[in-house]
Amino acid sequence: MAPQYAPSLRSRLAPLLCFLQTGFIVIAAFYIEIEKNVEVDGNTFSNFYAEFQDVNVMVILGFGFLCTFLVRYGFSGSGFNLLVVGIASQWAIILNGIESWYNLGKIRVGLRSILVGEMCTASALISIGAMLGKANPVHLILIALLNVSGFILNEWLLQTLLKVRPLSSIMLLHVFGAFFGLMLTWILYRKGSKQGFEKEKFDRKSGLFSMFGTLFLWMFWPSFNSILVDHRTPERKLGAICSTYLALAVSAVTAAAVSVLSSPKGKLNLIQMQSCILAGGVSVGVAMSAIHQPWEAMAIGFTAAIISTAGFKYLKIHMLFAFECHDTCATLSTHGLPGLLGWLAQLLLQIKDCNDHTVAIRFSVFHISTLFITISTSLSMGILTGFLLKWNFWRPSQNKKCFDDQAFWEFPHNAVRK
Numbered sequence: 011m012a013p014q015y016a017p018s019l020r021s022r023l024a025p026l027l028c029f030l031q032t033g034f035i036v037i038a039a040f041y042i043e044i045e046k047n048v049e050v051d052g053n054t055f056s057n058f059y060a061e062f063q064d065v066n067v068m069v070i071l072g073f074g075f076l077c078t079f080l081v082r083y084g085f086s087g088s089g090f091n092l093l094v095v096g097i098a099s100q101w102a103i104i105l106n107g108i109e110s111w112y113n114l115g116k117i118r119v120g121l122r123s124i125l126v127g128e129m130c131t132a133s134a135l136i137s138i139g140a141m142l143g144k145a146n147p148v149h150l151i152l153i154a155l156l157n158v159s160g161f162i163l164n165e166w167l168l169q170t171l172l173k174v175r176p177l178s179s180i181m182l183l184h185v186f187g188a189f190f191g192l193m194l195t196w197i198l199y200r201k202g203s204k205q206g207f208e209k210e211k212f213d214r215k216s217g218l219f220s221m222f223g224t225l226f227l228w229m230f231w232p233s234f235n236s237i238l239v240d241h242r243t244p245e246r247k248l249g250a251i252c253s254t255y256l257a258l259a260v261s262a263v264t265a266a267a268v269s270v271l272s273s274p275k276g277k278l279n280l281i282q283m284q285s286c287i288l289a290g291g292v293s294v295g296v297a298m299s300a301i302h303q304p305w306e307a308m309a310i311g312f313t314a315a316i317i318s319t320a321g322f323k324y325l326k327i328h329m330l331f332a333f334e335c336h337d338t339c340a341t342l343s344t345h346g347l348p349g350l351l352g353w354l355a356q357l358l359l360q361i362k363d364c365n366d367h368t369v370a371i372r373f374s375v376f377h378i379s380t381l382f383i384t385i386s387t388s389l390s391m392g393i394l395t396g397f398l399l400k401w402n403f404w405r406p407s408q409n410k411k412c413f414d415d416q417a418f419w420e421f422p423h424n425a426v427r428k
Contacts, residue, residue, distance in 0.1 A: 022148050022404065027097070030151075034100045041111055042104075045120035055121070057241075062121050064233035067226055069095055069128050073135045075223030077339070079212045079281055083143050084219060085415040090150055091135065098134050098154040102127035105162045125237065129180055133161045136187030137392075139339035140195045143210065143413035148404050153194065153395055160391030161186050167383055174380055177238045181295045185353070185381070186388045188346030193392025195335045198399060202409055203336040209413035210338070217280045224284040228258055231291035235298060253301045254294050257311030261290030264315035272323045282322050285344035289318035292345055296352025300359035310355050314348040321347050353381055 070092060077087030106126055107117030134157040138150055145153070164186060168174040212220070236250035265286040269279050290311030294301065301307050321343030329335040329342065357377045364370040399406075411417040 023146075023151075026148060026151060030097060030101075030155075034104070037104055037117075041115075042107070042117045042119055045118045045123070058121055061233050061237045062125050064230040065125060065128055065237060068230045068234055069132055069135070072223050072227035072230065073132070075219055075226065076284070077139065077142055077220075078223070079216050079220035079284070080143055080209070080413050081211050081213045081216045082209050082414050082416075084216060085419045087142065089419070090147055091138075093147065094134060094138060094150055094154045095128070095131050097151055098131040098158050099124070099127040101155055102130040102158045102162065105159065106130070126180065129183060129234075129238075130158050130161050133183035133187035133190070134158055136184065136341050136345050137191035137194065139344075140188075140191030140337045140341045141198070142338040143207075144198070144200060144336070144338065144407070145399075146405065146407050147418065149399050149406070152399060152404075156391060156395045156398075157187065157190055160190065160387055163391075164384055164387040167387065168380055171383070172376060172380055175299075178299060178380075180238065181235075181298065182349070182353075182380075182384050184292050184296065184345040184349035186384055188341045188344075188349065189385055189388040190392040190395075191341050192329075192335055192337060192346070193389050194396050194399070195337050196333060197393065197396030198406075199334040199336060200409060200412070203334070204331060207409070207412055212281060220284060221280065224287065227288055228262070228291075231258055231288065231295075235291065235295040249301070250298050252304065253298065253307035254291055256304055257290030257294040257307045257314070258288070259290075260308045260311035261315035261318075262287040264312050265289070265319050268316055268319040272319065282319060285340060286315055286318040286322055288344065289314035289348040292348035293352035293355065296349050297356035297359065300356040300363070302359075302363075306355075306359065310352065314351050317347050317351060318343050350381075353377070 074088040074091040077091055078084040080087065103119060103123055104117065106123060107119070111117045131154070134154040137157050138145075138153055141149070141153065161183060164182070165176070165179045168179040168182075169176065232251045232254040235254045236247050239247040239250050241247060265283050266278060269283050269286070270276055272282075273279060290307075293310045293314040294307050297310060301310070322340045325343055325347075326337055326340045329337060357374060360373055360377070361370045364373065407417060415421070
């Protein structure tokens with residue numbers, strides 16, 4: 011007999027979704043208008059729309075299928091991903107448009123604003139990966155809303171206090187999302203996690219669907235890293251695309267090698283490789299502005315894959331037993347460590363290209379301050395969100411209902427016939 015439906019679906023999820031969506035519609039009715047300019051950064055609408063769709067595929071299909079590796083959590087992994095994207099992207103568009111509303115009285119919506127909203131949402135999806143299978147839909151919506159709010163606040167702090175360029179600040183989404191999710195797993199730790207959950211496993215079918223997500227992400231990651239680069243500087247855009255592709259190719263090969271070496275039987279681990287072959291794209295995205303040579307991108311991809319694969323193998327278990335952080339998707343190894351590597355690579359490459367020691371020292375202080383603000387904001391918002399979700403009003407799922415679709419979805423073939 012299937013478990014009873016989670017009470018939050020009836021008494022909390024529907025009212026929350028209706029309230030949020032009604033509020034967004036009211037805001038749109040009074041304050042949002044479609045942008046009249048069809049060119050984006052000097053690029054035509056048709057060209058930019060193709061790149062926009064690449065990112066759309068990544069966020070919807072890539073992250074959605076990537077979260078289906080759990081054997082009994084495929085419906086929730088893909089379905090809740092779409093739900094979160096739909097809510098969080100609208101919220102991100104509104105928050106990002108506050109400056110436009112203050113200056114012009116209207117929030118201008120165009121392809122670029124929607125794209126930036128989806129990229130902000132990607133940070134929330136990374137955080138949700140750490141809580142995958144252990145949070146009900148109400149939790150996921152609240153995590154997404156608070157994560158996006160914190161990430162946009164972090165962008166504003168970086169751009170206002172340190173004059174960080176928008177492209178550089180938004181690419182810190184990997185670091186922000188990973189540490190936000192890690193803080194959630196620490197505060198919302200479930201007793202029994204060290205012994206393992208019976209349903210926290212994968213099989214051939216779930217692994218194959220999850221691999222589809224990895225392939226989508228791998229194919230479209232160059233667009234993700236390069237889409238916000240100004241089209242009026244095609245050499246920079248081409249450099250970002252080539253650097254990302256080379257880093258991804260190197261990290262895919264290296265992840266396979268390290269996976270075999272770290273296996274007692276000398277075999278490939280699909281789930282371990284899935285996340286780690288993307289590490290090069292994460293690192294290069296953060297360090298993109300300082301990369302000028304192909305070998306630099308390839309070296310970063312090589313190092314990122316080693317760190318990410320080793321982190322997945324050893325750090326995930328260590329974080330669980332030493333710090334009680336049950337990170338389901340190993341977001342720290344997949345996004346956090348490669349993001350920090352990209353930050354370090356950018357610092358070293360910028361110092362290498364700088365001839366003036368005074369300028370190098372100033373840049374180092376500036377760069378360290380950027381990371382300090384990002385991690386501080388991420389941890390603070392993660393703590394705030396974690397304590398909010400500990401409130402029993404949200405009806406957290408029981409341990410026996412974790413990693414199980416039947417707690418939230420209808421399965422007619424499992425219904426008890428009278």
